[in-house]
Amino acid sequence: MKLTFLGTSHGVPAADRYCSCVMIESGDAVYFIDGGAPVIDELLRHGRHPDEIRALFNTHVHGDHTNGICHLVDLADWYFKKSSFDLYIADQSYIDAIGVMIKACNPGSTLSPDRLRFHLVDPKVAYEDENIKVEFIPTAHMRAPYHSYSILVSEGEKKVLFSGDFSQHLERADVPKILSEEEIDLFVCEMAHFGTEHIRPYLDSAKAKKIAFTHVFPLAKYEKIAQMSAELTVPVLTPKDNDVIEI
Ligand SMILES: [Zn+2]
Ligand SMILES: [Zn+2]
Structure with a gap:
């Protein structure tokens, strides 16, 4: 799979970085983890078409993970009428609100439930098609009644774990156990809510073959990440926008 x-x-975006969004290409299909970037614009700029989108998976509803979804769905609704995809959203309040927002932009919108299929994430139910399997693992970044998840994407034997956002200073110990229990090809880890000293014990016990740090705040933390990376035994990446990792 290509990320x-x-x-x-x-x-918050930076001069050369949008908010959280990863495009996954597997088989002939396109998937997204979160939609904090201008999803539809970026899809087209990368040479893919809305008709190729199979699904979008949301870790939680904070705007830096969702603000590009409305534009994607609006255009899929009224213009790209052959597009047909699933959207797995962490909270029902967002699903309800996006329908209202799109109707506010376009009174003629139909939001066909046959083509634009919204689902509330249920961590007991995995998504699976001929290309990938996607599992949601609850985290404690969001407080009740909201929800947040890490997302495990498998393509055959290959596995990528996307952290989503974790709790402040990891004080609610919400790093998924699977990280230390199973061999994972890539762990994509956020770095905004805790320091390197907080995540380090989890990385030392991780069975991940490779780690990519993203969602980094403040940017000065890249220095600390570089120092920690020199001490870790696995390759560490710090992707910028438009960087590609093949798994
Ligand atoms: Zn968040
Ligand atoms: Zn975030």
């Missing part, structure tokens, strides 16, 4: 990092910033 293109469309947005690598944390809650």
